[in-house]
Amino acid sequence: MKRLLISFCFLLVFNVVKAQNLKTQIVVLGNDQFTLAAATQAAKSGVSTIILNNLSAQDLIKDLSLNSWLVKGILDTNKNKNIDNQNIPSLLDSVENLKVLNSVNWIKVDRSGSGWNIKLKDGRSVRAEVLLYGIKEDLSALLKYSPKTVSKKLNYEDNKYRTSVAGYFVDGVSNYSLLKDFIPETDENLVLLNFEDVNMDIARAAGVIAAYAPFFKVKVSSTKLKPVQGEMLGFKSPIIAISDVFESDNNWRAIQNIVQTGILKLSINENGAYFEGDKPVSLKEISEPLKAYFYKAKIWIEDHEAVELSIKKTVELIAYTRNKSAESLLSEIKKKWQSTYKFNGELNAERIIARREFAAITQDYLELEQVNIDNLGEVIR
CATH class of the missing domain: 3.50.50.60 (FAD/NAD(P)-binding domain)
Incomplete structure (x- = not known):
């Protein structure tokens, strides 16, 4: 017992x-x-x-x-x-x-x-x-x-910023951590x-x-x-600190993604890092990083080097890259223009595309978040 x-x-x-x-x-x-x-x-x-x-x-x-x-x-x-x-x-x-x-x-x-x-x-x-x-x-x-210390000043001397997991400002300067x-x-x-x-x-x-x-x-x-x-x-x-784009922006995530890829780069000066969303996009500025991300984009760009990048041409570029119908894609984007993207006015496909518009459309149709990159920020094919 x-x-x-x-x-x-x-x-x-x-x-x-x-x-x-x-x-x-x-x-x-x-x-x-x-x-x-x-x-x-x-x-x-x-x-x-x-x-x-x-x-x-x-x-x-x-x-x-x-x-x-x-x-x-x-x-x-x-x-x-x-x-x-x-x-x-x-x-x-x-x-x-x-x-x-x-x-x-x-x-x-x-x-x-x-x-x-x-x-x-x-x-x-x-x-x-x-x-x-x-x-x-x-x-x-x-x-x-x-x-x-893990803070690095944002610059475009290399592609390491693509591997950022946190973006923030230090004394007004855009910084990131890997x-x-x-x-x-x-x-x-x-x-x-x-x-x-x-x-x-x-x-x-x-x-x-x-x-x-x-x-x-x-x-x-x-x-x-x-x-x-x-x-x-x-x-x-944020994974990239941007001075003129805030969380309340309807296209905040799309802009974060396009900036993180380097396809659209920020304007960096002593006052901050600016997206300048209303400025037009040129084919010249996006061609090299976009070709690195998508082989088929490289083919389209080399065949259209002299064109101005209108909304219509942007849709054609995306459609060719993703094996889609440009006509159907443009029709979808027209439906989303005001309801989803919250853009003002009707879509004018002949107009040069703005940076904010380019970010929103590529977020939906290029699926940049799915493209893998290595520790140096280079695209893994």
């Missing part, structure tokens, strides 16, 4: 300890609004996420602007509630897939298979598939990642966010990148660029 009682007590203690241990797809370590933003974005991207920090909930959000994306965007499930710094912690608890553990100290980070095990000071453990590393100190003698900056080569299923120049856009990119592996059931090293860019754009987070 005594042995039975001992066994029962052991089993009870074991089950209590087991119940205290937590399991999640992503665990985030960090003590600021940026790691909170990354954790929240990962949760919004559809994976279970736990963020550990040793600050109180109020300390965590004390300097968080009420106009920030984290408050205005991520708490959209509470859009009918009055949001202030006092109730942000409780509202965060209602974000699906997200668990915020405030005032929790971790004491050790270990590998657990291909994932991670974080031991907490209170005796619990958190097991996760992916670790999002948002702290400045080393995790262990063997796991050291010194903070680095997918490879977030994924270390030496440790699997680890995403970095302990950057010196971290900001809210970089944090959101880290959250999306961390979510990719558990969502698609692959390793972090297998993360693909195009789905990450698509997820960022789906959440209205």
